[in-house]
Amino acid sequence: MSAPPVADRGDAFAIHQPRLPRWxxxxxxxxxxxxxxxxxxxxxxxxxxxxxxxxxxxxxxxxxxxxxxxxxxxxxxxxxxxxxxxxxxxxxxxxxxxxxxxxxxxGVKVLDGYFLTHSMNGVVAIAPGGGIYHALLGTIEQVALATVIATPIGLLTGVYLVEYGRGRLAKAVTFFVDVMTGIPSIVAGLFVLSVWIMGLGFGYSGLAGSFALAILMMPIVVRSTEEMLKLVPNELREASYALGVPKWKTILQVVLPTSIGGITTGVMLAVARITGETAPLLLLVFGNPAINDNPFEGAQASLPLYIYEQWANGNNASYDRAWAAALVLIVFVMLLNLLARLIARFKAPKTGR
Amino acid sequence: MSTDTDIRTPAPPPPEAPREPGRRRSATRLGDRVFAGLSKGSGITLLVIMGAIAAFLAYRAALALSKNEGNFLTTFEWNANAQPPVFGIAVLAFGTVVSSVIAMVIAVPIAVGIALFITHYAPRRLAAPLAYVIDLLAAVPSIVYGLWGALFLVPHLVGPYEWLDDLLGWTVVFSYDGGAPRSLMTAGILLAIMILPIITNVSREVFRQSPQTHQEAALALGATRWEVIRTTVLPFGRSGVISASMLGLGRALGETMAVATVLSPSAILSAKVLEPGGGTFAQNIASAFKEAGEFGRDALIASGLVLFVITLLVNGAARLIIARRKEYSGANA
Structure with a gap:
């Protein structure tokens, strides 16, 4: 075959279509x-x-x-x-x-060691100074409580859906877990408000906030647990059964350890998600300029809430504090995300390829 | 949480007398039952929580509605603390729908574009880090978007809005008289930026799964890159994009802080979306909460119930679309 001739423009059988030059x-x-x-x-x-x-x-x-x-x-x-x-x-x-x-x-304007280690107690809103120590403490306590409440329920529900779930109950749970991921955070806040504060008569507290956060966190934990358990190859389960190990021991000692990396990642991503929630805390934790290290009693501060309050103060000193707190929040959430993804990479379940 | 503990530990009935002499066997049976009961109980707990949310909100809402002097659906103002209380959701419903629709109109095409960019257009070396960065952006808390929107976006929108007014002011919808643009349009734009990463992530996941063989077949027939996408990738991903959009819509409808920081609320129902005023369900709850008394809270809960039902319907619809295609689910996005 000789080299194809340079195509005529407009020739329908040309191999080379006319092309614009690269530039x-x-x-x-x-x-x-x-x-x-x-x-x-x-x-x-x-x-x-x-x-x-x-x-x-x-x-x-x-x-x-x-x-x-x-x-x-x-x-x-x-x-x-x-x-x-x-x-x-x-x-x-x-x-x-x-x-x-x-x-x-x-954010870097007022972010320094003083900012991280002092509260807003006695600081006038329009004056510079003050810090986020109280808010940081509140956020960590509320998120930790929410994690403690949501993780066992979420984990076990995930196990139920993958290992036991048959029939209509499992279908209903799957559907409502999906729907639950879409609940607006403020609605979760209103629910806890109506039950815990208005119904049972408790006051504002970090715990009330963590109930709402737990409701937002549960479906995320369920979904990620479910995804991870599904990745565990069936051969592992069958091998375990063949050795006479009962089902619950198989789950606890074979299935969960195999997928623990992914599950940890899911929980950490869920934690990262709820750390930034503001709306329910506005209704339930209420905010507090002073340090309150007891999440079970009395109004607390929280980092997202702090940003909102400082923004609402509406002056430059407060804006600076709001930006600095936002920077801390973003860094915190990003670190959690990165860490979670690192764990996912290094502890990925061994799929039976 | 007292109800939870009741359900989560359903004391398993004592194992019946072992049929065989083997004692270990009954022990393992017991373990199985406890564990199965625990995990089933957790699942039921979730259902109970969902049911309780609906029940308690409905109960409180009924308390508020029975004393409302206005028409809940058509009254504009929100004066739950007044005597007699007069409040309605007309402005809130309008604002919620308008801001969310603006957000969707802006975000969905752009998100699909970015998803296609990452899967089919970006240089290989760029694609993975890009997807990663967008993943991270989905995790930025909404209050940070709100702060940025209020302090950075709002002042920067004056110019574009004046331009829109010059070009399209005659349509009334885009007329703008100057002043701080703390309007439904601004809220919609900010919501669009917020939901962009979520819609992008789910769409990207779907596009990535579209069968390689189809695409190669189209290429072999001489299709251009756009024709490959139009004939194989988009049809495959359509339901995924729809459900991704609805997940984004659900988030936009319920977003509180980002709207509360960029909107100047007022009891106005106006088609001029660039002008300040209006409100959304979630924003109204956050703004009116601190001044609300016991009754005012009930009234806010009533509006929250409406929001709950709307998001429930939107998310339910999204899930039903996803259910037809089991492989991907937006829940982990």
Whole structure:
């Protein structure tokens, strides 16, 4: 076979479709940017956002037009889709990057050792100073209590669904666990409020908050336990049964140890999720500028709640404190996430491949 | 929690007399029963909690509604502390729906775009870290989004809103008179940014699972990359994207702090979404709680019940769609 001849333009049987050179998108981009600057200067548009938008629209339309002329409609549509997908990505990166950047930039202003080790007791809202020690303590206690309540119930429910669950009860549990993941956190807060504080007459406390957090945490633990137990190969269970080990011992000593890494990860991700919850704590823990180290009695502070209160104070000193607390919260949650994922990687269940 | 402990430890009936002389056998039976009972009891506990949530909210709501002088569904203002109390959810329902719809309109196309970007467009080396970062962003607490929205996003939206007013002000919907843009539109934009990672994660998971063989077949027939996606990936992932969107919608409907920080609430029901005013269920509960007395709380619980039912319906629908495809579930997103 000789080398295929260079295809004629418009030849339906050509092997080589005409293609735009590789630099074409870049060229169109430069042209679009130049045109946008010209339009912006000409029309006197002040906002750089408008310039950017005009450039983006010109680029997408221009590339489509050029490609449709030179390469045909199909190729042009492909290029249009490519630019839109890239555009969606860039559009999403801007706010998310800005969120992280702003939090870090504003947060480091007042974040220091003093901030981490002092409470807001006696600090006037408009004055600088004060710290988050009381809030940090409250958050850790509430989250720990919620974990202690939610993990056993969630874990056992997961075991039930995978190892025992047959029939309508299991189906109902599965469905409602799924639905439960979608309960708005404020509704969980209202529920505990109506039962614990309004119904049984207890006061605001960290414990009340951790009940609500536990309700939010349970379905996440159930789901991750379920996923992990399903990954345990059946051969392991069968081998255990064949040795005469009863079912409950098989679960406790074979199934759970095999999947413990994944389950730990799930629990930690759930903890990370509830650490940032604010709404139920607003209703149940109430907030407190002083240190209250007893989660069972009296109003407590919590980190997310602290951010909200400082924001609501509405002055610069409070905003600085809010940003710093937000930075601490993000770092805390991210560390939990990273740690959880590390555990997942190194203790992944051995699938019987 | 007292009810929980009752149910979680259902004292198993004592094992009946061993049929065989072997004693160990009955011991293992006992262990099995205790363990099975415990785990079954936990499952039942979850059901009981769900039932209790509905029951207690309904009970409290009934107390409040019996004394309400306004029409719960059509009254605009929320004066539960007044004598006689007058409150209704018209403004809240409108605000909740509008802000969530804005969030969905913005977030779903972009999220699908990002998901496609990660699975099919991004350079290989970039794709994995990107997916990872988006995973992490889904974990950023809502109060941080709220703080950022109130202190950074709101001031930066004045310019774009004035522009929207210039271009589309004649539609009334997008008219804007200046002033702090603490409006339903702002809440919707912030909600969109918040739910973007969740919708992206679930959609990405679905797109990643679309059969490689289909895609290769399409490529072999000469399809362009977009045609491959349109003919194989999107049809496969459609139900997944729908359920991902509904999970996002559920979160947007119930989001409290992010809305409470960027919205200036008022008892106005207006089509001008760029103008301050309006409210949502969750935001109203958070804002009105501190001033609410015993009765005011009952009234707030009544609005919470409505929110609960709405999110229940949305999530239930999402789950039913997912159930048709068992392999992926948004619950771990």
């Amino acid at each position: 074409a998108p870049a060229g169109v981009a430069v042209a679009a940017a130049a045109a946008a600057v010209a339009v912006g200067l000409g029309a006197g548009l002040a906002s750089r956002v408008q310039w950017g938008l005009i450039a983006a629209v010109l680029f997408v339309a221009g590339l489509y037009a050029v490609s449709a002329r030179a390469e045909g409609a199909r190729k042009a549509k492909d290029r249009l889709a490519t630019s839109l997908v890239w555009g969606a990505f860039l559009l999403a990166v801007i706010p998310l990057a800005s969120l992280v950047w702003e939090t870090v930039r504003q």
